[in-house]
Amino acid sequence: MPYTPQAEAKRSVRVPLLDLQAQYAPLREVLLDAVTRVCDSQRFIMGSEIEALERELASYLDVRHTIGVSSGTDALLMSLMALEIGAGDEVITSTYSFFASAGSIVRAGARPVLVDVEPDTCNLDPSAVEAAVTPRTRAIVPVHLFGQSADLDPILTTARRHGLAVVEDAAQAIGARYKGRRVGGIGDVGCFSFFPSKNLGGFGDAGLVTTSDDRWAARLRMLRNHGMEPKYYHQIVGGNFRLDALQAAVLRAKLPHLDAWTDGRRRNAERYHMLFASSPAASRVSLPTARAASFHVYHQFVIQVDDRDGLRRHLEACDIGTEVYYPVPLHQQPCFAGLGCPPGEFPHAERAAARSLALPIYSELTEIQQAWVVESISEYYR
Secondary structure: OOOOHHHHHHHOOOEOOOOHHHHHHHHHHHHHHHHHHHHHHOOOEOOHHHHHHHHHHHHHHOOOEEEEEOOHHHHHHHHHHHOOOOOOOEEEEEOOOOOHHHHHHHHOOOEEEEEOEOOOOOOEOHHHHHHHOOOOEEEEEOEOHHHOOOOHHHHHHHHHHHOOEEEEEOOOOOOOEEOOEEOOOOOOEEEEEOOOOOOOOOOOOOEEEEEOOHHHHHHHHHHHEOOEOOOOOEOOOOOEOEOEHHHHHHHHHHHHHHHHHHHHHHHHHHHHHHHHHOOOOOOOEEOOOOOOOEEOOOOOEEEEEOOHHHHHHHHHHOOEOOEOOOOOOHHHOHHHHHHOOOOOOOHHHHHHHHHEEEEOOOOOOOHHHHHHHHHHHHHHHO
């Protein structure tokens, strides 16, 4: 870009991948009041804050039961434990996801059966799921990647045909919808994460399990607290998967703002599409696909490009934050070498891993910042 005062002004724009300070600043007093309320109560484990958050989230997600837990990873592990999945069992999930999706299956004692993704959405390919079912299969874990629901109808059809449970990994997708229904309440169990960078994030690790099945809800509540019911009487072997009251209070303070933040992310996604449409880089950048049946909440805005790593270095020099989700598909991770998946077995996941780059999408992102992101990408490919 040639030097001009306007170009120099643009180069002074900083665009972090995520700006939690921008979200925190207007809510600072409300959040500190929530933390103070818990400190004044001196009730940090279980209690009224967790119960209130569970009621509010049950209403928001339109499910019967919500169980606050220690993290999204523990939500997945607990769900598999509640379904009594273990040694000798197989669970089908995506090879292109955060590690917890498959790692929790191994921690439960079962074998992850990894399958490829759709090339446009990078979500679990329903036809690959059907082909992967064996007599040992006990469950399917569809991941609602980057904030968009997996195509659940064919997955649920496969599950019903074979008598399998469906555990929705909705860690990145709170508020997302599939054909009008909130994710997390469509399968048998739903799992959410409130890691600080999520659309609804706490001040540390936190998560949630959802279900409309009374029996599984009771079992999940016991598992959360060492399998104990009543106190010091252990019906099953569980773990310490409890949600802290401080996290519950923070999440309660943030929850009323979630829909507005989602609207902001969706507006920013639409603006990216408009900016790229008139950009010299339009033919070089593949933008994320939003299915007509889905309400995408854009936890991430992930483009696919050639020379991804070169572009990322260029954007870093422009003071623009990016991230690679995910550089190595799960079937190529060293810890899963024993699954015997050779290179090339899942071509769509491998292509996405080589070409994907997440751009800033948080709701407080300004038009000027977005314009600088697109202009900087255009400069690289010009």
